[in-house]
Amino acid sequence: MIKDNIPIHKDIRIPKKILPRLPSGFEITTLGYEREGALAQYRGPDAIHVHEYPDHWLFHKDYGDPRTFEGFLTHLRFDAPEIPLSIMACGVSGIAVGSIVYEMRKNQSKNAGTEAAVAGTITSLATGAIAFLLARKK
Numbered sequence: 001m002i003k004d005n006i007p008i009h010k011d012i013r014i015p016k017k018i019l020p021r022l023p024s025g026f027e028i029t030t031l032g033y034e035r036e037g038a039l040a041q042y043r044g045p046d047a048i049h050v051h052e053y054p055d056h057w058l059f060h061k062d063y064g065d066p067r068t069f070e071g072f073l074t075h076l077r078f079d080a081p082e083i084p085l086s087i088m089a090c091g092v093s094g095i096a097v098g099s100i101v102y103e104m105r106k107n108q109s110k111n112a113g114t115e116a117a118v119a120g121t122i123t124s125l126a127t128g129a130i131a132f133l134l135a136r137k138k
């Protein structure tokens with residue numbers, strides 16, 4: 001069976017001449033990063049992730065299948081740790097900068113809360129994006 005020969009996070013290319021269509025159990029999905037030139041992506045049994053190209057399939061196995069709750073948590077921890085890391089960076093940086101700006105401006109401005117929220121939001125988005133890009137392995 002195909003699933004027994006798919007290593008974790010290592011792409012296996014299978015020409016469509018050998019495998020014209022995916023075996024049953026594979027579903028088209030949007031859960032995964034798009035790859036240049038890929039027509040679609042699929043998720044199948046045993047956390048197998050497939051990208052379809054015009055003349056071949058690119059298979060790899062993930063630690064977890066994000067279509068189930070347990071698989072989703074495993075997927076975030078081992079397959080896509082850049083996602084929770086960037087969310088954490090967003091929250092921590094936004095709250096920290098928002099708190100600092102509020103404390104600095106509360107006695108000088110009637111809009112200290114708004115200023116703090118804007119500064120925290122901008123910092124949060126920038127820090128989250130940078131953390132995501134730096135942590136992403138692919």
